Amino acid sequence: MKPGHGEVLLAEGDPRVRSDEELLIEEFRRQLDGGMWAAVPTERPGSGRREAQMVRDYGEIPPEAQRVIFFPRASGG
Amino acid sequence: MLALLTVALMAMALAAFVLGPRLIGRLAARHKGAAAAQPAFDPGRERRAEQRARELLRSCVNDVEWAMYRDLGFIRVDGRPLPDAPSAEGAPAPYAYLIYPHKPIVAYVPETGRLLSEYCVNFPDVSGGGRTRLPASDDVLAKWMALTSDEARVIGRANMHLVGRQHDPGHVRRDIWRLSEWERLGAGRVGARAA
Numbered sequence: 001m002k003p004g005h006g007e008v009l010l011a012e013g014d015p016r017v018r019s020d021e022e023l024l025i026e027e028f029r030r031q032l033d034g035g036m037w038a039a040v041p042t043e044r045p046g047s048g049r050r051e052a053q054m055v056r057d058y059g060e061i062p063p064e065a066q067r068v069i070f071f072p073r074a075s076g077g
Numbered sequence: 078m079l080a081l082l083t084v085a086l087m088a089m090a091l092a093a094f095v096l097g098p099r100l101i102g103r104l105a106a107r108h109k110g111a112a113a114a115q116p117a118f119d120p121g122r123e124r125r126a127e128q129r130a131r132e133l134l135r136s137c138v139n140d141v142e143w144a145m146y147r148d149l150g151f152i153r154v155d156g157r158p159l160p161d162a163p164s165a166e167g168a169p170a171p172y173a174y175l176i177y178p179h180k181p182i183v184a185y186v187p188e189t190g191r192l193l194s195e196y197c198v199n200f201p202d203v204s205g206g207g208r209t210r211l212p213a214s215d216d217v218l219a220k221w222m223a224l225t226s227d228e229a230r231v232i233g234r235a236n237m238h239l240v241g242r243q244h245d246p247g248h249v250r251r252d253i254w255r256l257s258e259w260e261r262l263g264a265g266r267v268g269a270r271a272a
Contacts, residue, residue, distance in 0.1 A: 052225045054227050071215070075198070
């Protein structure tokens with residue numbers, strides 16, 4: 001059985017600061033290269049409905065996003 | 078003053094990436110010759126991981142979905158409107174999914190309660206050689222994110238069966254009934270609190 005970990009903070013920073021952004025991009029690529037999927041939780045304005053947005057490239061991250069969550073790719077069970 | 082925008086990159090059950098090699102290396106050194114050193118099961122660590130996973134799930138889904146999971150143990154996600162269906166705001170979804178932790182996703186028709194199929198999908202921890210699995214609430218969150226962001230992709234990867242392969246159809250029907258009762262009695266209250 002897997003030892004429990006839950007969420008782990010991989011990197012954080014201000015994307016408007018060049019050095020921070022480089023760090024975020026590097027970690028983003030590392031996770032995707034490692035076989036993870038990346039998603040950003042979002043909320044539809046007005047409806048209260050929440051959903052996720054898959055991002056395949058750092059540039060696809062919405063500017064207002066506060067976090068990106070990486071999780072293992074789905075496979076048939 | 079310019080407010081600082083912080084972007085955090087987070088990972089679910091990813092500690093094996095960050096901590097794993099060091100931890101496994103330590104165990105391997107302690108048990109020389111062991112082919113596959115596995116960290117010992119620690120109920121406290123598992124419980125803490127699940128607690129963190131619940132907090133993360135709660136921060137991503139809305140109040141109604143969170144209350145549903147807390148009270149019933151699963152989350153319903155509505156399916157997309159059918160392409161040829163007339164779009165009507167507030168109309169019931171033509172189909173919906175029930176997301177259970179570490180069990181297949183169930184598709185059904187909310188209007189009639191008819192069970193459609195179960196989709197067996199998992200999210201193997203790539204750092205653990207696929208032998209390990211996410212905490213229960215992380216598994217629910219992964220399914221929720223996958224379904225709400227790219228339903229076709231996750232359903233396309235899943236193994237589809239008639240309901241009954243892993244789920245007890247009677248149990249699922251009872252869950253649908255519990256959900257309808259829960260919504261009738263309490264969803265308005267939850268929604269009002271969420272507003």
